[in-house]
Amino acid sequence: MIEIHNVSKSYGGASYAVRDLNLTIPSGQIFGFLGPNGAGKSTTIKMMTGIHAPDRGAIFINGKNIQEEPLAAKKTFGYVPDSPDLFLRLKGMEYLNFMGDMYEVPSKLRLNRIEMLAKQFDLSDVLGDQIQTYSHGMRQKIIMIGVLLHEPDVWILDEPLTGLDPKSAYILKQMMREHADKEKTVFFSTHVLEVAEKLCDRVGIINKGNLQFCGNLQEMRDHFKSDASLEKMFLEMTDHA
Numbered sequence: 001m002i003e004i005h006n007v008s009k010s011y012g013g014a015s016y017a018v019r020d021l022n023l024t025i026p027s028g029q030i031f032g033f034l035g036p037n038g039a040g041k042s043t044t045i046k047m048m049t050g051i052h053a054p055d056r057g058a059i060f061i062n063g064k065n066i067q068e069e070p071l072a073a074k075k076t077f078g079y080v081p082d083s084p085d086l087f088l089r090l091k092g093m094e095y096l097n098f099m100g101d102m103y104e105v106p107s108k109l110r111l112n113r114i115e116m117l118a119k120q121f122d123l124s125d126v127l128g129d130q131i132q133t134y135s136h137g138m139r140q141k142i143i144m145i146g147v148l149l150h151e152p153d154v155w156i157l158d159e160p161l162t163g164l165d166p167k168s169a170y171i172l173k174q175m176m177r178e179h180a181d182k183e184k185t186v187f188f189s190t191h192v193l194e195v196a197e198k199l200c201d202r203v204g205i206i207n208k209g210n211l212q213f214c215g216n217l218q219e220m221r222d223h224f225k226s227d228a229s230l231e232k233m234f235l236e237m238t239d240h241a
């Protein structure tokens, strides 16, 4: 479960990157966070993961305040950033072992999970290569495997599907569904509205730092008194804000 209470953040300028944000994402749901470029999605995610401190407000991940109990909170979630260009000099396997050590995943369990996930994501043959030789999509997948090694309850994924080939995207979407069906939480940002429409239990739409809507597709249609696609309603909401 993720709870965001009255959170605001500015980067020092006159305007807010995120303003008075309130969101609750219960366990058992896939939540899609949508908004145009510069809307405040990554800023929100960086505050959820403890990378940035909010100016005001508080964020709880599975009941742990990310500012006051950062270690306890961090043990419960896995975070995939929007840029996968990390640990480039490490070999894939070295990176996965590093993540396994960090999260204290016992070695036998770790090896089983690495083998299974690398097979699912078609990375088994390149685990001995340096990450700097990987393509963008391969880098995303190795980070995803590293995050999943400790089986976190809450997944926080910043644009996880961008750059993945169709098979990997399909597998990741299936994994997200299975995770939520086990009463766990998936929060992800995306620009791909068709994915959000098909995959999410609820969506939040943010624009210029302000949450414009939060609910399921039917609630959005009721709100707009329309049978339009998510794309049409999204454009209407973000163009006229």
Ligand SMILES: Nc1ncnc2c1ncn2[C@@H]1O[C@H](COP(=O)(O)OP(=O)(O)OP(=O)(O)O)[C@@H](O)[C@H]1O
Pocket: 011, 017, 035, 036, 037, 038, 039, 040, 041, 042, 043, 044
């Ligand atoms: N490090 C930073 N320093 C100053 N301003 C920033 C910084 N990071 C983001 N911003 C500003 O905060 C606002 C929100 O940016 P953010 O990256 O959260 O948007 P986003 O919704 O993730 O956008 P995109 O879809 O383009 O990734 C933008 O106006 C952006 O210019």
